[in-house]
Amino acid sequence: xxxxKQNSPSLxxxxxxxxxxxxxxxxxxxxxxxxxxxxxxxxxxxxxSISSIKDKxxxxxxxxxxxxxxxHLSLHIVPSQPGDSAVYFCxxxxxxxxxVFGQGTRxxxxx
Amino acid sequence: DVKVTxxxxxxxxxxxxxxxxxxxxxxDHENMFWYRQDPGLGLRLIYFSYDVKxxxxxxxxxxxxxxxxxxxxxxxxxxxxxxxQTSMYLCASSPxxxxxxxxxxxxxxxxxx
Numbered sequence: 001x002x003x004x005k006q007n008s009p010s011l012x013x014x015x016x017x018x019x020x021x022x023x024x025x026x027x028x029x030x031x032x033x034x035x036x037x038x039x040x041x042x043x044x045x046x047x048x049s050i051s052s053i054k055d056k057x058x059x060x061x062x063x064x065x066x067x068x069x070x071x072h073l074s075l076h077i078v079p080s081q082p083g084d085s086a087v088y089f090c091x092x093x094x095x096x097x098x099x100v101f102g103q104g105t106r107x108x109x110x111x
Numbered sequence: 112d113v114k115v116t117x118x119x120x121x122x123x124x125x126x127x128x129x130x131x132x133x134x135x136x137x138x139d140h141e142n143m144f145w146y147r148q149d150p151g152l153g154l155r156l157i158y159f160s161y162d163v164k165x166x167x168x169x170x171x172x173x174x175x176x177x178x179x180x181x182x183x184x185x186x187x188x189x190x191x192x193x194x195x196q197t198s199m200y201l202c203a204s205s206p207x208x209x210x211x212x213x214x215x216x217x218x219x220x221x222x223x224x
Contacts, residue, residue: 009151032211043115043201043215044154089153093211097142097161098169103153 141207
C-alpha cells in the first residue's frame with residue numbers, strides 16, 4: 001500500500017531548463033508535504049515544504065505546487081543546474097511526526 | 112546546524128552475526144527514526160522513537176530491534192543478520208512539537224555476506 005508515489009524513476013533535463021518532479025498521494029489526511037534531495041553516499045537533506053492550506057511555496061529556484069483535489073504535488077526547479085543532479089524524494093505527513101516517503105526520482109542535469 | 116552522526120559509513124557482516132548501528136543527534140530532538148533505503152523502494156521506516164525508552168514499529172520492523180536509553184542516541188540492532196538486510200541504513204531526528212522536518216545522518220551501507 002504505497003501512500004506516496006513518484007511514478008518517474010528518472011528524469012533527464014538540460015542545464016538551464018525547468019525540471020518538474022511529480023508526486024501523488026492517496027491519503028486525504030496528509031496535511032504537510034516535504035521534498036528532500038539526496039546525493040550518493042549522503043543522507044537526504046530537506047529542500048522545501050508546503051502546508052495543505054497553501055497551493056504554492058517558493059524558495060529561490062525551487063517551487064512546490066500542491067493540488068489537493070488531485071492529490072498531487074510537484075517540485076519545479078528553474079533554472080536547472082548541474083549541482084541539482086540527485087535523487088529527490090517527496091514525503092507526506094498527517095501531523096503524526098512520522099513521514100511517508102515516495103520511491104524517489106533520479107534527476108540528471110545535462111550540460 | 113543539526114548534526115546527526117552514524118557510527119559507521121560502511122559495514123560488512125556475516126550471516127547470523129548480531130549487528131549494532133548507532134546514531135547520535137546533537138540538537139536535543141524528541142524524535143528519532145531508522146530507515147532503510149533500497150533502489151526503487153524509497154525510504155522505508157523500520158522503527159521510531161518519540162522519547163527516551165519509547166519505541167514504535169514502523170513499516171518493516173521484522174528482524175530488527177531498537178534501543179533508546181538516552182535522548183541523543185538511537186541504536187538499531189539486527190539480532191541475526193541475513194543477506195536480505197543488505198541495504199543503506201539512514202538515521203534521522205526531528206524536533207517533535209516544534210517541527211516535522213527530519214534531519215538525516217550520512218547513512219551506513221551494510222553488506223551481509
